[in-house]
Amino acid sequence: MDKKNFEKAIAEFSQSIRFDPESAEAYHYRGVCHRKRNDLDLAIADYSKAIELGRLASYADRGDAYLHKGDDAKSLEDLDRAIQSDPKFAWVYEAKAIIMSRKGDFRAVLDCFDKAISIVPKSDYWVARGQACERLSDWHNASASYSHAIRLDPQSAETYHKRGWCHRQGKDFDRAIADFSKSIELGRLGSYADRGDSYLHKGDDDKALDDLDKAIEVDPRNYWAYWVKSVVMSKKGDFRAVLNCLDKAIGIAPRSEYWIARGQACERLNDGHNAIASYSHAIRLDPESTNAYGHRAWQFVCLGMYGPATADYDIGISVESKNPWLLTGRGIASFKAGDLGAAIDCYNRAIEADPKWANAYIHRSWAYRRKGDVAQAEIDRQKALELDPAQAGNDGMYR
Numbered sequence: 001m002d003k004k005n006f007e008k009a010i011a012e013f014s015q016s017i018r019f020d021p022e023s024a025e026a027y028h029y030r031g032v033c034h035r036k037r038n039d040l041d042l043a044i045a046d047y048s049k050a051i052e053l054g055r056l057a058s059y060a061d062r063g064d065a066y067l068h069k070g071d072d073a074k075s076l077e078d079l080d081r082a083i084q085s086d087p088k089f090a091w092v093y094e095a096k097a098i099i100m101s102r103k104g105d106f107r108a109v110l111d112c113f114d115k116a117i118s119i120v121p122k123s124d125y126w127v128a129r130g131q132a133c134e135r136l137s138d139w140h141n142a143s144a145s146y147s148h149a150i151r152l153d154p155q156s157a158e159t160y161h162k163r164g165w166c167h168r169q170g171k172d173f174d175r176a177i178a179d180f181s182k183s184i185e186l187g188r189l190g191s192y193a194d195r196g197d198s199y200l201h202k203g204d205d206d207k208a209l210d211d212l213d214k215a216i217e218v219d220p221r222n223y224w225a226y227w228v229k230s231v232v233m234s235k236k237g238d239f240r241a242v243l244n245c246l247d248k249a250i251g252i253a254p255r256s257e258y259w260i261a262r263g264q265a266c267e268r269l270n271d272g273h274n275a276i277a278s279y280s281h282a283i284r285l286d287p288e289s290t291n292a293y294g295h296r297a298w299q300f301v302c303l304g305m306y307g308p309a310t311a312d313y314d315i316g317i318s319v320e321s322k323n324p325w326l327l328t329g330r331g332i333a334s335f336k337a338g339d340l341g342a343a344i345d346c347y348n349r350a351i352e353a354d355p356k357w358a359n360a361y362i363h364r365s366w367a368y369r370r371k372g373d374v375a376q377a378e379i380d381r382q383k384a385l386e387l388d389p390a391q392a393g394n395d396g397m398y399r
Contacts, residue, residue, distance in 0.1 A: 062078050
């Protein structure tokens with residue numbers, strides 16, 4: 001019904017009200033017309049009059065009008081009254097679910113959709129139930145909900161995609177790939193990116209790369225596809241290609257984690273200055289990223305810039321005071337700067353934070369050896385090798 005027809009209907013209901021001012025139905029349906037025209041205040045006024053005249057079912061529609069007006073408290077109150085009056089209105093539970101979702105109470109959302117589904121088992125309700133399960137990280141229950149939806153609507157590419165994502169999160173990559181494939185078959189070409197990601201995690205890099213290239217061809221602004229492709233290229237050792245992928249992803253969605261990954265690729269290319277610039281971008285986007293501070297600090301160490309390195313480590317440690325990686329790095333910066341006391345103190349704190357952090361023991365061994373405490377150095381060295389035999393490759397670095 002177009003705007004003029006609603007205006008005509010409103011005029012007719014208004015005429016009815018003039019003839020019979022006690023007609024709750026006339027007020028209700030005039031309210032419906034106002035609601036369709038998005039005249040929410042007029043709709044609420046008419047629903048209120050209908051309720052006053054005894055039409056309690058109008059609580060549901062007034063609750064819906066309050067919902068769209070943004071008054072969740074009044075909406076919830078009306079919807080609960082509507083349910084109390086008639087617990088068989090499925091759409092009322094759906095409206096209530098929207099409010100509970102806004103409140104972040106996804107258990108309540110599930111309860112609402114379970115009740116709605118028991119009345120009208122619509123595919124849309126099962127999909128919404130699955131989405132609520134996802135918000136609770138209940139991937140198994142979400143997948144089951146999407147399966148119900150698919151049985152009711154087997155041509156929904158989007159639902160296959162959603163179920164595939166749940167399988168992906170549950171690390172059931174074969175089922176994820178099957179669902180993403182069905183989604184693609186039904187026309188959702190954006191699923192190429194997620195199928196590529198699933199192939200990547202399954203270890204089939206060539207199929208992953210083929211799907212990711214298809215995803216980029218379909219949508220050159222699919223930053224997720226560039227991001228996943230960068231992981232594949234990293235596994236292949238092609239860090240120039242990694243940079244290219246990340247530059248494209250950043251050009252679309254400049255996320256902190258993309259800049260960090262870019263910095264790590266620069267490290268692998270021995271381009272410390274470019275790595276520092278990338279980590280600096282990451283920090284501007286996320287000033288509390290201990291990962292970015294730690295990586296930038298290490299590049300400063302590698303370039304012999306111990307003052308900036310120490311400053312970065314200190315910022316990171318102020319956010320994560322018991323991070324053994326940051327504390328060990330801070331110790332290395334102090335060691336390189338010649339401050340053995342500060343270095344040993346940092347290694348002590350790293351070991352206190354994680355007694356199995358082998359790297360801290362081997363570095364403290366070098367510090368003690370530099371101080372001349374050969375016995376303690378040997379104790380630390382043996383402890384490091386006990387925890388991680390790979391530390392043998394670092395033995396003697398500073399002798």
